[in-house]
Amino acid sequence: MTNVQKQTNPMVIRNGRVVDSSQGFDATADVVVIGNAVVSIESPGTTTLSDGWTEFDAGGKIVAPGFVDLHTHLRTPGQEWKEEPKTASDAAVRGGFTTICAMPNTYPAQDNASVVNALMQLCEAESSVRVRPIGAITKSREGQELAPMRELADAGVVGFSDDGDPVMSPHLMRQALAYSADLGLPTINHAEDRGLVSEWDMNEGAVATRLGLRGLPNSAESVMIARDVILAKITNGRLHVPHVSTAESVEIIRRAKSEGVNVTAEVTPHHLAITEEWVYGEFGEVPAVLNEHAYDTNAKMAPPLRTETDQQALIDGLTDGTIDTIATDHAPHADTDKVCTFTEAANGIIGLETALSLCVGVANVDIARVIDGLTVGPSSILNDASVGTLRPGTPADITIIDPDREWQVSSHKLGSKSHNTPLLNYTVKPKVIATFVGGVQVWAADKNGMAYV
Ligand SMILES: [Zn+2]
The missing domain is CATH 3.20.20.140 (Metal-dependent hydrolases)
Known part of the structure; x- marks a missing residue:
């Protein structure tokens, strides 16, 4: 996987509702990512940023594996x-x-x-x-x-x-x-x-x-x-x-x-x-x-x-x-x-x-x-404990969801090469606003790259 090999800055995803049932965790927290892995889940606001760190404000959002x-x-x-x-x-x-x-x-x-x-x-x-x-x-x-x-x-x-x-x-x-x-x-x-x-x-x-x-x-x-x-x-x-x-x-x-x-x-x-x-x-x-x-x-x-x-x-x-x-x-x-x-x-x-x-x-x-x-x-x-989890030490594959954001399914916005869905022109929610694979951001719903930073 090309993106997974990339080096990334250390990152804190702040103040999101972190939902990770692999650890029975559902609470507001910060997720700390270093290199390509999740390092820890901390109480909100307790992680100090150093030079070169990236901050992602996930307040009001859901942070999931x-x-x-x-x-x-x-x-x-x-x-x-x-x-x-x-x-x-x-x-x-x-x-x-x-x-x-x-x-x-x-x-x-x-x-x-x-x-x-x-x-x-x-x-x-x-x-x-x-x-x-x-x-x-x-x-x-x-x-x-x-x-x-x-x-x-x-x-x-x-x-x-x-x-x-x-x-x-x-x-x-x-x-x-x-x-x-x-x-x-x-x-x-x-x-x-x-x-x-x-x-x-x-x-x-x-x-x-x-x-x-x-x-x-x-x-x-x-x-x-x-x-x-x-x-x-x-x-x-x-x-x-x-x-x-x-x-x-x-x-x-x-x-x-x-x-x-x-x-x-x-x-x-x-x-x-x-x-x-x-x-x-x-x-x-x-x-x-x-x-x-x-x-x-x-x-x-x-x-x-x-x-x-x-x-x-x-x-x-x-x-x-x-x-x-x-x-x-x-x-x-x-x-x-x-x-x-x-x-x-x-x-x-x-x-x-x-x-x-x-x-x-x-x-x-x-x-x-x-x-x-x-x-x-x-x-x-x-039978793969390295995916679908935010457990420390696992690859930082992370999905951030805006629970209140509506979006319309339209063919020109779909990533798939095909558009065969009965939902075309239908308005739905919630919306995935950011996705990380191995700590690398591979999707941002908004054009400014790191959405909500
Ligand atoms: Zn089938």
């Missing part, structure tokens, strides 16, 4: 017109993310060490955030034969997934989970049983019926999660369920955890915050008469946006710890993938830049729980 995303689609190699490490980093830092995990559905897929090594070298040169690779479960992600999981683990992958496609074969999934137990890495299965429905456009229900679109039932997700939980139990494998979207799925995971199954789960900001009504293109309003905004392809994704009942179950699951972490499923697509009929449109929305605002400002989840879900949640799944 840099966010960690378990689920970013980097689109590189193979679809660089949608996203590249540089633009994914630009999106990440605007959203407060300092570590992102790259999903392996690239071309070629991340299914062997040489492909992973090449991507990591590129990220080292071009990315301003930390990038951790996820390896494929099966060769070419075709679901026929396991990828060389040991070789991938040795190359540094932090988990395995065929994301975008499910592992349909229970036999292969059982083998993958058995290997994951040995390797100590999570197996992340995109839960969508295509034996139930293979072709669909959106959630099965009233909106799909009104729009004449093909529906995907909740059961396509929960049936596969139930299978995977049972397989995790008999193998002692490490199962991580990505983008949980239904009430039934939350209940299955809750029960599995109570039985001691080694399962963790993530929810996306969009499944927490918005519902299937967003397909009408009116920011969740239900129009009396369909208009030109309906069939909003930017509201098309897998799993699809669900109902309010599901949304509430996801919020409850996050609040009671059934769901461990929030992950963006940042899925950039070019305009040509979205300016078409709803059925033809690609699945996915960008998510890094709007994650915090969706969870806190739209879904109204308590900000301390959201920060926990974006820091301690993913770092414990990655």
